[in-house]
Amino acid sequence: MDQKALQFLNLFSISLLTGYLTAEYVWPFIKRRLWNRSSIQRRLRHEEELSYGALHPDEISTGFEDIGGNEEAILRLRQLTDLLLAPPTNASRLLHAPSGLLLYGPPGCGKTMIARALAKSSGVRFLSLNLATIMDKWVGETEKYIEALFSLARKIAPVIIFVDEIDALTRKRGAGEREWSSGMKAQLLTFWDGLQSDRTEGVIILGATNRPQDIDEAFLRRMPVQIKIDLPGxxxxxxxxxxxxxxxxxxxxxxxxxxxxxxxxxxxxxxxxxxxxxxxxxxxxxxxxxxxxxxxxxxxxxxxxxxxxxxx
Ligand SMILES: Nc1ncnc2c1ncn2[C@@H]1O[C@H](COP(=O)(O)OP(=O)(O)OP(=O)(O)O)[C@@H](O)[C@H]1O
Ligand SMILES: [Mg+2]
Missing domain, CATH: 1.10.8.60 (Helicase, Ruva Protein; domain 3)
Structure with missing residues (x-):
């Protein structure tokens, strides 16, 4: 074999090896980095989007003085929120109030009003989760949105995350359910548990619904305090x-x-x-x-x- 053919063979095998190494190790590494970066950017974008809906207590116009009746429900909610927002030092772990509360009852009886007034009177931000926006997201994007919701809540705590019509988001899971929907629910449960396990203080999830019977057991368990806001007497x-x-x-x-x-x-x-x-x-x-x-x-x-x- 002459010198030129040997050189060509060498070059060829070096390029082959380089190509293989790039495809096998370098490209996946770059892809991962790019993906991570875009994933962080997407989360931050969602956080920004969500933060527009986060009201400072001074921006909330509804106060308890605007609400007729419901004194008992309001008193209970206020006591629980106080406990959640400022748990007594050295208190038993059992005294930790649950991070999820549910308001249920017929339409037009003041659930949304009470939630807003609660945030105002407790002096915490009110972050309302718009279900239409969540449902509108692309597959895979919903999970990012939920991740952004919880990371934003941690940043701006103390905060009440208000999920109106929570049944639409947490409907009983079952066969035939779309994959994105069950993925989204699993994600929601995971982040919700994260609040509990790392003892995040100052984040309260307040759900409201007309149809508590449609809510999945797993979500109901995370909202053990369920307060009925009934038709007024x-x-x-x-x-x-x-x-x-x-x-x-x-x-x-x-x-x-x-x-x-x-x-x-x-x-x-x-x-x-x-x-x-x-x-x-x-x-x-x-x-x-x-x-x-x-x-x-x-x-x-x-x-x-x-x-x-x-x-x-
Ligand atoms: N207890 C109340 N005191 C004063 N106004 C009330 C009361 N309940 C309802 N309203 C009036 O009804 C409107 C609707 O109330 P709100 O949106 O809080 O009801 P809701 O229970 O959240 O209904 P839905 O289940 O349809 O979301 C309020 O803007 C307010 O004008
Ligand atoms: Mg409402």
Whole structure:
């Protein structure tokens, strides 16, 4: 074999070896580095996105003074949050309050209001998790989003992570479930447990739902304190109405107790809607809102609701 052929063979085997080493070791290493970097960047991007929704307590306009009734539920929630946010030093581990709480009950009865007011009164941030945004993510992106949620919560603690309509996110797992959905739930559970195991202080997960029966057992177990926010009773309806009428000039011509009595079965949201319509209509007709005008709107609202249910 002449000199040139030998040189060519040498060069060829060196390039072959280099190619092999690059493909086997160098490229996977670079790929991993690039992936890690983009993964961190994605998490940070999600954190930033989520942080826009994190309200400082001073930015929250709802306070407990705006909520009619529910005194017991509010008292219990306040005691638990105080304990979670500032556990007594040297206290037994058993005294550690659970990091997850659940508010459940019919729609329009004040669950979201209470959650916001709780954050305001405790002086902690309120981080509301928007389910539509989560569901909207690409496969694989949802997990990153959840990771970002927990890492942001740790950074800005003390914070209440509020998950409205939590049943949509934590529905019972089962056969036929989409892979991304079960992956997302597993991820959520893992991060949730992380809070407990590393004793993260100042992060409370507060869920709210109309359908507690749809929530997976595993999630219910992580929200052992479950507080019912029910339809308001007579006194509570009157209290809600009084709060709503506070800034009207003519509260004396309105028989709040009678309206509250006639509003049996109405939620706080219905009472709000009745009052809103009454004030709107009387303003348009340049009349003064009185008991009669409230009762007329209440009648209309109730028959609308009956018709709407019949249609469904
Ligand atoms: N206890 C209450 N005191 C004063 N206003 C109330 C009360 N409950 C409900 N409302 C009125 O009803 C509206 C809706 O309440 P909220 O959104 O908190 O209900 P919700 O229980 O979270 O309903 P959903 O289950 O549909 O999310 C409030 O903005 C408020 O105007
Ligand atoms: Mg709500």
């Amino acid at each position: 007579l006194e509570q309806r009157a209290a809600i109405l009084r709060i709503l009428l506070e800034d009207l000039d003519t509260p004396d011509v309105i028989d709040v107790d009678l309206i509250a009595e006639m509003a049996t079965g109405c939620s706080g949201s219905d009472i709000h809607e009745m009052a809103r319509r009454t004030v709107l209509n009387t303003t348009l007709s340049k009349t003064i809102p009185d008991t009669e005008s409230f009762l007329t709107e209440l009648d209309l609202l109730q028959s609308e609701k009956i018709n709407c249910r019949r249609y469904i």
